[in-house]
Amino acid sequence: MxxxxxxxxxxxxxxxxxxxxxxxxxxxxxxxxxxxxxxxxxxxxxxxxxxxxxxxxxxxxxxxxxxxxxxxxxxxxxxxxxxxxxxxxxxxxxxxxxxxxxxxxDLTMEESEISWIQQSDVTPLLTAFPGLRSLSVRGSDGLAFPPVRHEALRELRFESGGLPAAVVRGICESDLPALESLTLWLGVPDYGGDYEVSDLAAVLAGGRFPALRHLGLQNSAIQDEIATAVAAAPVVAGLETLDLSMGTLTDSGAEALLGGQPLTHLRRLDLDHHYLTGAMVQRIRQALEPSGVEVVADEQGDEDVDGDDGTVWRYAAVTE
Structure with a gap:
């Protein structure tokens, strides 16, 4: 999408x-x-x-x-x-x-900035349709997702410039035994993304979604913190694909990934739109590609440097 x-x-x-x-x-x-x-x-x-x-x-x-x-x-x-x-x-x-x-x-940027889309509580869709297998939602202003149980849902996807902490916790604390794919564009604080890594604890601990094979924790301003948490997260052992793209990942987060649990069982690791050095990208490829892992790390984000104090500004891919 x-x-x-x-x-x-x-x-x-x-x-x-x-x-x-x-x-x-x-x-x-x-x-x-x-x-x-x-x-x-x-x-x-x-x-x-x-x-x-x-x-x-x-x-x-x-x-x-x-x-x-x-x-x-x-x-x-x-x-x-x-x-x-x-x-x-x-x-x-x-x-x-x-x-x-x-x-x-399904609105494009020309129709509405993603942060402007007025959403609502979408869990009644799951309650009303017990056979639903896929639910995707774009936009997070006004979005609500209290914890819910659904027996059949296989794919859950949220695209946003900033997911509220309550929504992140509601998703991660839901009971979705058939869920195979979870994608969260977490976003940034300026557009409602007031979550912390701890709000992801229920899914990172593993067991919450026993069928989970794809996890996307993307588009975050704290991508290094997320990568560090993922490096030791039990959920990773059961995954086939892991997506940490679209955020502000730097060598610090990548170092944590390389120093954490093995990732060689993955089919694909997506780190696109990153802030990694060329040397770090090479290290990741050398560590994982010989085991058959497809490493996606081609697109680099654009940095801004403050001319007055040298502060480096890095941006998630989709915010406003």
């Missing part, structure tokens, strides 16, 4: 934009695509509100066959929360009997 373009696939299905009423576009079979619903509040040629488009969707498409939903702009998303969208989907739960994947907040 990218904040620069809309998602084109979800749950292995190509995304199809549910068209405006005036388009006259032929519709695919309900289960053949991931249905994307979105409105542009600034497009004078499209007078439908999201509620009206959703209503027409429910009256036009056989909902029992729908497997995946991509929910884009629901209006002025920096002023209106996603709660009405969540409520609309839940209201159709008895007809959406095949729903397996939801992406809530």
């Amino acid at each position: 990218s904040i620069h373009q809309h998602v084109d696939e979800l749950d292995g299905l190509p995304v199809f934009e549910f068209p405006p009423a005036t388009a006259g576009t032929a519709l695919p079979e309900p289960g053949a695509v991931a249905w994307r619903l979105s409105v542009d509040p600034y497009d004078d040629s499209d007078e439908e509100t999201f509620a009206e488009r959703w209503q027409r969707f429910t009256e036009t498409v056989e909902l029992s066959g729908v497997r995946a939903l991509v929910l884009g702009q629901w209006g002025e998303a920096y002023e209106e929360s996603s709660s009405t969208v969540v409520e609309a989907v839940i209201a159709a739960k008895d007809r959406l009997t095949s729903l397996r994947a939801v992406f809530l907040g």
Whole structure:
């Protein structure tokens, strides 16, 4: 997924934009695509509100066959929360009997900065759809995620410029026995990311998500601290892929990784958008690649140096 373009696939299905009423576009079979619903509040040629488009969707498409939903702009998303969208989907739960994947907040930077997207409590989606396998959420202003139990969820993904500590704890303390992939764009304090490494304790300890094979703790201003914690975290032993990309990782955090538990069992270690020296990248590659680990560490972040006192400023990849 990218904040620069809309998602084109979800749950292995190509995304199809549910068209405006005036388009006259032929519709695919309900289960053949991931249905994307979105409105542009600034497009004078499209007078439908999201509620009206959703209503027409429910009256036009056989909902029992729908497997995946991509929910884009629901209006002025920096002023209106996603709660009405969540409520609309839940209201159709008895007809959406095949729903397996939801992406809530498929907005690009041109539509809304990620930090402006007004979210809500998204856990009712999990409660309403016990068969849901994938939930992705973009934006964190107003986001809530109290601890929840869900038997079937395999993938949970949050993209943000700053995840609140309460949300991080709620995710990590949830009971998700089938979860295979957890991705958190943790973000920075300026945009709501008031978490600390201790808020990740439940997932780092291992056992909370026994099926977990991919862990992404990304886009953080404290990436060195996270890497240091991961270096000794029991959860790592069961992983196949580890993603610490998009943050402010320096040689200090990488040194902790190299000095911690073995990582040679991983298939992939992603450290892209880093602040590592070339020598450290080489050390990591030499330590892991002979064992078959794919090391991704090509993209380096841009540093700013204060001309007055020499302070070096490093930035996470996605913030505002």
